[in-house]
Amino acid sequence: MNVNKAIIAGRLGSKPDLKALPSGVAVANFSVATSHRYTDKEGKKQETTTWHDIVVYGRMAETAAQYLDKGQVVFVIGRIHKDHYERKDGTAAIYTKIIAEELQFGPRPQGAQAPQAQQQEQAQDEQAPAAPVQVEYPDDDIDPDDIPF
Helix, strand or coil: CCCCCEEEEEEEEECCEECCCCCCCCCCEEEEEEEEEECCCCCEEEEEEEHHHHHEEEEHHHHHHCCCCCCEEEEEEEEEEEEEEEEECCEEEEEEEEEEEEEECCCCCCCCCCCCHHHHHHHHHHHHCCCCCCCCCCCCCHHHHHCCC
16 A cells, blocks of 8 residues: 655745646645744754645646735645756755645735635625525425434
8 A cells, every 4th residue: 555645734935826837737836834843952942844845736726826825824635746856066856845635725814815806705795684595305205304413
């Protein structure tokens, strides 16, 4: 059995950079910072930060670019991918990134502006009272009132 799964929860270092591949597929790149707190040998509290490069493809990339902002908390589930390349000086190097398969957005940082469409929806929601939702159940063998949960 093989498992390649990365789970990262941290804060964005900058707004995602959205581009398109030659095939037309959207791709967004961003970095996420995670922190590790510990107490050293002298009893002093320490903190180290690790930056993770995240790559997102397709519709998820477009959504990430639209809604994510610098400093926002994001939860990423994906797979680890290593690219091998040669530096200008001829030495070999490895670039490690996480290719996101799932994203979950946390609250926006203080002072961040919501996208224009979201601001308009919020304004409309505040103006119009919510209409009650009527649910019609088909006349089948199951009555929703008989379900014990």
